[in-house]
Amino acid sequence: RKEVEQDPGPFNVPEGATVAFNCTYSNSASQSFFWYRQDCRKEPKLLMSVYSSGNEDGRFTAQLNRASQYISLLIRDSKLSDSATYLCVVIVRTNQFYFGTGTSLTVIP
Amino acid sequence: GAVVSQHPSWVICKSGTSVKIECRSLDFQATTMFWYRQFPKQSLMLMATSNEGSKATYEQGVEKDKFLINHASLTLSTLTVTSAHPEDSSFYICSAYSSGASSYEQYFGPGTRLTVT
Numbered sequence: 001r002k003e004v005e006q007d008p009g010p011f012n013v014p015e016g017a018t019v020a021f022n023c024t025y026s027n028s029a030s031q032s033f034f035w036y037r038q039d040c041r042k043e044p045k046l047l048m049s050v051y052s053s054g055n056e057d058g059r060f061t062a063q064l065n066r067a068s069q070y071i072s073l074l075i076r077d078s079k080l081s082d083s084a085t086y087l088c089v090v091i092v093r094t095n096q097f098y099f100g101t102g103t104s105l106t107v108i109p
Numbered sequence: 110g111a112v113v114s115q116h117p118s119w120v121i122c123k124s125g126t127s128v129k130i131e132c133r134s135l136d137f138q139a140t141t142m143f144w145y146r147q148f149p150k151q152s153l154m155l156m157a158t159s160n161e162g163s164k165a166t167y168e169q170g171v172e173k174d175k176f177l178i179n180h181a182s183l184t185l186s187t188l189t190v191t192s193a194h195p196e197d198s199s200f201y202i203c204s205a206y207s208s209g210a211s212s213y214e215q216y217f218g219p220g221t222r223l224t225v226t
Contacts (some may be wrong), residue, residue, distance in 0.1 A: 042220070043202050046214055049214075097143065099155070102152040102153075
């Protein structure tokens with residue numbers, strides 16, 4: 001079983017739509033969780049950390065469900081500029097980082 | 110945030126030659142660096158984990174004799190693709206992490222696009 005499984009996508013949504021991605025993780029000892037964004041031909045950049053209490057940054061909301069072992073990313077009021085690949089990252093312990101396969105999002109005018 | 114650089118950003122080489130890619134943490138000490146490879150329209154694939162002053166740990170299926178990794182200082186790791194072949198053409202990305210940091214955030218380099226002809 002993979003350490004991290006991510007929604008396969010791709011997601012094609014109209015501008016203004018709300019879209020959500022999930023990642024499930026297998027190791028209950030996982031400590032930290034992140035969402036990264038990767039634009040085509042560029043390196044991944046940190047979008048936001050994911051906390052047990054959930055966190056929000058503008059139109060983006062990240063949540064962690066430890067009981068069901070998944071993290072989610074919600075994007076509200078999608079913009080064209082949100083088109084990218086979104087990667088979840090799960091850290092089990094120091095030096096043990098696991099990436100999801102990425103979910104491609106295309107926001108359509 | 111912290112800055113990680115990679116050099117070169119783009120390289121074309123002939124089949125059979127070796128290529129060295131440098132990854133530098135510019136404003137922090139990176140106790141650990143990771144090397145990834147990404148083929149078009151695919152996700153990042155971790156190749157190896159490099160700890161300063163020790164041998165790299167390679168992921169299953171990655172040939173350690175072909176992809177030589179050296180992490181001689183806290184700010185520099187190098188990846189050498191030896192005897193490159195066209196199938197090694199890919200986007201190579203490094204990331205750096207500091208064990209002294211308060212979070213586990215990885216800082217990614219801008220990537221190196223390798224084309225082997």
